[in-house]
Amino acid sequence: MKNVKLVIMYDGTSYFGFAEQKNAKTVMGEIRRSLKKLLGEEVKVNGASRTDRGVHAIGQVVNFKCASRMGAGEFLNALNFYLPKDIRVLDSEEIDDSFHARFSAKNKEYCYSVFEGKEIPYFLRSFALHVKRKLDVPLMKLAAGKLTGEHDFSSFAQEIKGSPVRVIESIEIEEKPQFVGRLLELKFKGNGFLYKMVRALSGTLVDAGLKKIKPNDVAEILEARDRKRAGKTLPGHGLCLVKVNY
Incomplete structure (x- = not known):
């Protein structure tokens, strides 16, 4: 075999x-x-x-x-x-015979794509969230910094089985200007993610970019361990599993 x-x-x-x-x-x-x-x-x-x-x-x-x-x-x-x-x-x-796609993984990398602009290009409609208002990327990066490290991510999980503690190694936000508008790629790397956690984290970062929350609010959201306190779960079509590291 x-x-x-x-x-x-x-x-x-x-x-x-x-x-x-x-x-x-x-x-x-x-x-x-x-x-x-x-x-x-x-x-x-x-x-x-x-x-x-x-x-x-x-x-x-x-x-x-x-x-x-x-x-x-x-x-x-x-x-x-x-x-x-x-x-x-x-x-x-x-x-190797002992390899298991899930249990041998050390960490995973995801990317959530957000298109900022009046009209989203047709070829991005199935692959990015469309936001018409301008996003404040520096504020988003400050909020992202509050989410890295080891935390109880109960506020960002729709369903929890087992421990809600995870380690997010890094969150990067990359800006890619387009012919019309710009594409933001929210890149997450961590040892594991709870159910719909990346989409909730992305929703919270978008809220920071729209100035609905302040970056310093993130610490309180984490501490609350209440899903209602964090941003909404963004649609699935903007999310992509980029890489699994072993």
């Missing part, structure tokens, strides 16, 4: 999230069906992140074990033949 690791990219627009659900089209469901067509048998597939409905990825990681004689590197082209065009395998390799 070989343990195969795949790096996956997908446009989440048409899917009800990554994890399999009954009577719903999911990314994992498409991967498992395509593997069954390729291998002629069912295999258990482990995913690094259970991205929500509409969320995208350019660095999702999965692994599975199989007895196929096919070389691990051959899965890239072979699996892409069966997968829908909005799901692509970017890399495939054989890896």
Whole structure:
């Protein structure tokens, strides 16, 4: 048996999230069906992140074990033949038998995209939140600085299972001027994220940029451990899983 690791990219627009659900089209469901067509048998597939409905990825990681004689590197082209065009395998390799896409991960990187401008370009509509008002990026960066480190992130989680304590290693905000308006990329790196946490963090940073809250309010929001105190959960289409580090 070989343990195969795949790096996956997908446009989440048409899917009800990554994890399999009954009577719903999911990314994992498409991967498992395509593997069954390729291998002629069912295999258990482990995913690094259970991205929500509409969320995208350019660095999702999965692994599975199989007895196929096919070389691990051959899965890239072979699996892409069966997968829908909005799901692509970017890399495939054989890896140590103990590797698990989720449990072996050290940290993950996400990016939430916000387009600031009067009209959003059509090619960004499915991949970025549209904000018409001007955002104060220096204030957003000050607020982001209050969120880094180890904290109880209960105020930013829609649902909590287990400990709400997480470590955010860094939050970067990158500005990319466009022909009309500008694109802001809110980049998060951490050892783990609670359910819908990145989207709530992004909503809070947008509130700071719109001057609805002050950067110093973030400490009180964290301390409150109350979801109602933080910014709203932004739509899934602006979020992308960028990379899983091992």
